[in-house]
Amino acid sequence: MADTKNNDAFVEFERVQKSYDGVNLVVKDLNLSMPRGEFLTMLGPSGSGKTTCLMMLAGFETATHGDIRLGGTSINNIPPHKRGIGMVFQNYALFPHMTVAENLAFPLEVRKIGKSEREEKVMRALGMVQMQDFAGRRPSQLSGGQQQRIALSRALVFEPELVLMDEPLGALDKQLRETLQFEITKLAHELGITTVYVTHDQTEALTMSDRVAVFDDGRIQQLAPPDKLYEEPENSFVAQFIGENNTLEGVVKEIKGGVALVQLDNGDLIDAKPINVAQAGQRTRVSIRPERVEMDKSRLQPDAHTLKAEVLEFIYMGDIFRTRLRVAGKDDFVIKTRNAPDQVRLTPGQIIDIGWLAEDCRALDA
Amino acid sequence: MSDISADGLDANGLVLAADGTPLKRSLARAMRRQKLRALLLVAPLLIFVLLTFIVPIASMLFRSVENDIVSNTLPNTVQELGRWDASTSELPPEPVFEAMFFDMFIAAEAKRHTRLGTRLNYEQTGISSLFRQTGRKLDDIGKVTKKPLEAFDSAWKDGETWYAIFNAGDAPASKNLMKSQRGLLKRLTSDPASGDVNFSPRADVTKLLPKAAREYTAWAIFTAVQDEKDPATRDPWESVYTALILDLKTADLSGYTGPNEDLLKAAQAADLPVPAFSEAFADMDKDWATPVPWKTIQTHSGLYTSGYFLNAIDAQKTDDGVAWQPENKQILLKLFGRTLIMSLIITGSCIMLGYPIAWLLSNVSARNANLLLILVLLPFWTSLLVRTSAWKVMLQQNGVINEVLVWIGLVPDAERLILINNQFGTIVAMTHILLPFMILPMYSVMSTIPPVYLRAAKSMGATNWTAFWRVYFPQSIPGIGAGSILVFILSIGYYITPEIVGGTKGVFISNRIAYHISSSLNWGLAAALGTILLVVVLALYWAYDRIVGIDNVKLG
Ligand SMILES: Nc1ncnc2c1ncn2[C@@H]1O[C@H](COP(=O)(O)OP(=O)(O)OP(=O)(O)O)[C@@H](O)[C@H]1O
Ligand SMILES: [Mg+2]
Numbered sequence: 001m002a003d004t005k006n007n008d009a010f011v012e013f014e015r016v017q018k019s020y021d022g023v024n025l026v027v028k029d030l031n032l033s034m035p036r037g038e039f040l041t042m043l044g045p046s047g048s049g050k051t052t053c054l055m056m057l058a059g060f061e062t063a064t065h066g067d068i069r070l071g072g073t074s075i076n077n078i079p080p081h082k083r084g085i086g087m088v089f090q091n092y093a094l095f096p097h098m099t100v101a102e103n104l105a106f107p108l109e110v111r112k113i114g115k116s117e118r119e120e121k122v123m124r125a126l127g128m129v130q131m132q133d134f135a136g137r138r139p140s141q142l143s144g145g146q147q148q149r150i151a152l153s154r155a156l157v158f159e160p161e162l163v164l165m166d167e168p169l170g171a172l173d174k175q176l177r178e179t180l181q182f183e184i185t186k187l188a189h190e191l192g193i194t195t196v197y198v199t200h201d202q203t204e205a206l207t208m209s210d211r212v213a214v215f216d217d218g219r220i221q222q223l224a225p226p227d228k229l230y231e232e233p234e235n236s237f238v239a240q241f242i243g244e245n246n247t248l249e250g251v252v253k254e255i256k257g258g259v260a261l262v263q264l265d266n267g268d269l270i271d272a273k274p275i276n277v278a279q280a281g282q283r284t285r286v287s288i289r290p291e292r293v294e295m296d297k298s299r300l301q302p303d304a305h306t307l308k309a310e311v312l313e314f315i316y317m318g319d320i321f322r323t324r325l326r327v328a329g330k331d332d333f334v335i336k337t338r339n340a341p342d343q344v345r346l347t348p349g350q351i352i353d354i355g356w357l358a359e360d361c362r363a364l365d366a
Numbered sequence: 367m368s369d370i371s372a373d374g375l376d377a378n379g380l381v382l383a384a385d386g387t388p389l390k391r392s393l394a395r396a397m398r399r400q401k402l403r404a405l406l407l408v409a410p411l412l413i414f415v416l417l418t419f420i421v422p423i424a425s426m427l428f429r430s431v432e433n434d435i436v437s438n439t440l441p442n443t444v445q446e447l448g449r450w451d452a453s454t455s456e457l458p459p460e461p462v463f464e465a466m467f468f469d470m471f472i473a474a475e476a477k478r479h480t481r482l483g484t485r486l487n488y489e490q491t492g493i494s495s496l497f498r499q500t501g502r503k504l505d506d507i508g509k510v511t512k513k514p515l516e517a518f519d520s521a522w523k524d525g526e527t528w529y530a531i532f533n534a535g536d537a538p539a540s541k542n543l544m545k546s547q548r549g550l551l552k553r554l555t556s557d558p559a560s561g562d563v564n565f566s567p568r569a570d571v572t573k574l575l576p577k578a579a580r581e582y583t584a585w586a587i588f589t590a591v592q593d594e595k596d597p598a599t600r601d602p603w604e605s606v607y608t609a610l611i612l613d614l615k616t617a618d619l620s621g622y623t624g625p626n627e628d629l630l631k632a633a634q635a636a637d638l639p640v641p642a643f644s645e646a647f648a649d650m651d652k653d654w655a656t657p658v659p660w661k662t663i664q665t666h667s668g669l670y671t672s673g674y675f676l677n678a679i680d681a682q683k684t685d686d687g688v689a690w691q692p693e694n695k696q697i698l699l700k701l702f703g704r705t706l707i708m709s710l711i712i713t714g715s716c717i718m719l720g721y722p723i724a725w726l727l728s729n730v731s732a733r734n735a736n737l738l739l740i741l742v743l744l745p746f747w748t749s750l751l752v753r754t755s756a757w758k759v760m761l762q763q764n765g766v767i768n769e770v771l772v773w774i775g776l777v778p779d780a781e782r783l784i785l786i787n788n789q790f791g792t793i794v795a796m797t798h799i800l801l802p803f804m805i806l807p808m809y810s811v812m813s814t815i816p817p818v819y820l821r822a823a824k825s826m827g828a829t830n831w832t833a834f835w836r837v838y839f840p841q842s843i844p845g846i847g848a849g850s851i852l853v854f855i856l857s858i859g860y861y862i863t864p865e866i867v868g869g870t871k872g873v874f875i876s877n878r879i880a881y882h883i884s885s886s887l888n889w890g891l892a893a894a895l896g897t898i899l900l901v902v903v904l905a906l907y908w909a910y911d912r913i914v915g916i917d918n919v920k921l922g
Binding site for chain 1: 816818819821822823824825826827828829830832833836837840841
């Protein structure tokens with residue numbers, strides 16, 4: 001075991017499993033290791049086990065199997081209140097019978113911190129989220145965004161090294177969410193806290209995180225920095241889940257020189273980069289981002305394969321044009337083009353040729 | 367309408383409706399119609415509530431101060447006593463005794479003097495029997511005057527002689543006297559005393575012989591209305607004889623020319639003896655020769671009295687102000703105190719027992735919660751009487767609990783515990799009976815407290831206990847408050863359970879109220895006690911509102 005243990009790992013999940021009912025595994029073999037100061041986001045569809053992981057880390061659920069370590073020591077048997085982990089809940093969980101200041105003082109009080117120091121820390125924590133003027137109010141007298149700011153500063157006021165946030169911005173409108181996303185990341189980096197952040201919203205995950213763990217079916221499907229996740233999804237689930245994506249299905253004809261020739265189900269041939277395919281004859285699902293599709297043959301390799309496509313719909317979206325095409329018998333193929341002065345605007349019914357660089361098209365698991 | 371501007375404002379800047387009336391007024395009209403319809407819809411309920419709730423309470427409040435029985439029964443005595451200075455500790459003057467004789471005579475004939483005796487007995491023990499005896503012996507005084515007059519001239523034995531003198535016939539009648547005596551009887555007997563009497567007092571005789579006319583009229587009305595006999599042929603009461611002899615002492619008959627002129631003049635000339643009323647009363651009962659009964663009558667002669675309320679707090683009204691009742695009669699304040707304290711204990715034990723159950727209810731899965739809730743509500747499906755009696759079976763000396771304790775040897779057979787017919791029994795049984803009223807509001811509040819608060823508190827470093835005490839408990843207080851108000855108010859007025867298992871030491875004030883309503887028939891005191899109970903509850907409610915805030919109370 002010792003060799004698998006990463007020395008700068010601060011938070012570690014090792015072969016963690018969780019079942020609530022003894023029948024289904026909600027978390028299956030979770031392995032995760034986070035260095036100090038990292039901002040990690042857990043992203044995944046509903047029911048994929050994100051909250052469960054967070055609760056196991058916080059100590060509100062026990063792992064059925066495996067080891068969770070914090071700073072190198074196993075915390076499996078440490079009760080939640082001794083773990084010193086800050087938490088921000090989706091619905092803020094501000095105590096309604098206490099004022100904002102009392103809410104913030106609570107974690108300090110239970111730590112038996114003196115009154116004057118307590119007050120100073122409370123004001124400092126409120127200052128971090130620009131809420132000093134609201135110290136005397138009750139949570140019910142605050143707007144949603146203000147409540148979330150208070151919840152955030154309450155999680156930070158006792159200076160935990162690890163903060164967990166479970167969809168903290170889920171209930172807020174888009175604009176407020178963006179402001180708070182920025183504030184949270186800024187604070188996390190300034191204070192050097194390690195953060196585990198759970199969200200449904202992939203934009204949020206991509207913009208905020210150092211690394212994103214994509215969850216599905218109780219497993220981490222891919223753990224990578226946002227750019228890698230987007231550009232180099234390791235399987236078709238991740239490719240589908242992150243960003244907009246076109247998929248085509250077919251069989252690998254051959255793999256040569258790092259390029260796979262794939263025959264689509266209607267017989268057309270395309271080039272792709274083999275990721276999860278090893279040999280000819282395997283079924284595969286190829287994935288290509290809409291903005292990587294080329295209509296201009298001159299920008300492709302001379303021998304590149306192209307496909308015929310019929311324009312179904314042209315949508316003007318301001319900064320980009322979004323065009324829906326029928327490709328290889330499927331009519332949900334989308335391409336995105338920049339709204340540049342020389343950009344062609346396609347009209348429905350038009351037949352065009354499309355193609356791509358082999359490395360932009362990933363041949364993934366079927 | 368010419369001053370309406372384009373944007374629908376009139377000259378004063380008021381907003382106008384489409385038809386040009388001010389918007390406010392047309393809104394008010396529309397609302398009024400709506401309100402009226404709503405009112406009509408709730409009218410049956412409103413009337414029902416009014417009749418079954420407001421009216422009984424109002425009549426109870428009124429009964430607790432109502433006291434017209436004294437002045438209705440003894441109108442003239444009360445008037446005469448008004449001139450008497452009780453502080454001199456002398457007996458009242460002769461006219462008081464005289465007025466008392468006539469008042470009591472009518473009251474005794476109407477059999478109403480015992481009722482007054484009962485009323486005054488609440489204030490002064492012994493008056494009841496004094497009145498009863500006096501009513502019986504009153505005729506003796508009358509006979510003192512009747513016999514000599516009849517002996518003097520046997521014509522006085524004849525009812526028609528009297529009728530001829532006092533009846534107006536064709537002569538002018540005194541309508542006032544007739545009216546006032548009808549009123550007197552009406553107030554005394556609560557009988558309307560209307561109907562034909564075949565008599566009206568002669569105006570000139572009334573002036574000459576005022577007392578006799580007064581008594582004769584009263585007698586005539588009474589005879590006609592109550593006894594349904596014709597006064598023309600019947601002998602009047604002895605009191606009429608007495609009144610006539612009194613009148614003859616001072617009357618100037620020289621100008622009188624009416625019927626039986628000779629008889630009257632002869633009787634006056636005979637100078638028959640007048641009874642000494644004060645001595646006669648002293649002969650009937652020596653209590654009348656002391657100021658005590660007179661003071662009592664005088665003190666309690668008002669139309670309204672604070673006497674019942676004073677009685678309700680173990681005090682009484684005396685001729686020199688308010689004083690405490692004698693030590694051995696002071697029970698009500700103690701009973702109020704006991705009711706309050708025991709209600710508090712019951713409320714407290716309901717909180718202690720109910721809180722964990724409510725917590726459990728709101729923290730188990732929905733299916734188990736339903737099952738538990740049914741168990742909580744199960745007692746409601748059995749009659750209150752059965753549940754209380756069950757406790758009797760459990761708690762009595764050879765009941766289940768004692769048998770078990772003896773059987774396991776914890777208690778020797780000879781010293782079985784007394785668990786019932788005392789305060790313990792009442793507290794146990796009532797805690798059991800009122801427990802659901804505590805659990806339900808608690809549960810409804812607790813089930814709205816999300817468990818995430820506890821998690822949040824623990825994540826911030828609070829131990830289980832701190833998290834509960836600082837975070838969960840404060841949020842559950844509205845439920846405790848609602849449950850406590852409910853249980854306390856219910857228990858403070860509880861009747862059946864203390865009656866059955868309370869013995870003598872474990873009864874409540876409501877048992878006393880019930881006693882005064884159905885056994886001692888002192889409704890005034892019962893009403894005063896009830897009113898005090900009502901006020902105590904309202905005061906507690908008010909205090910609770912000030913301290914906790916009634917908005918914080920959640921019943922569901
Ligand atoms: N207390 C529980 N008892 C039984 N099953 C549970 C419990 N909590 C969660 N689950 C189940 O575990 C699975 C994972 O739940 P979890 O809450 O971790 O999902 P999640 O990824 O947080 O979803 P979401 O994005 O909707 O919050 C779900 O199928 C859920 O039904
Ligand atoms: Mg979740």
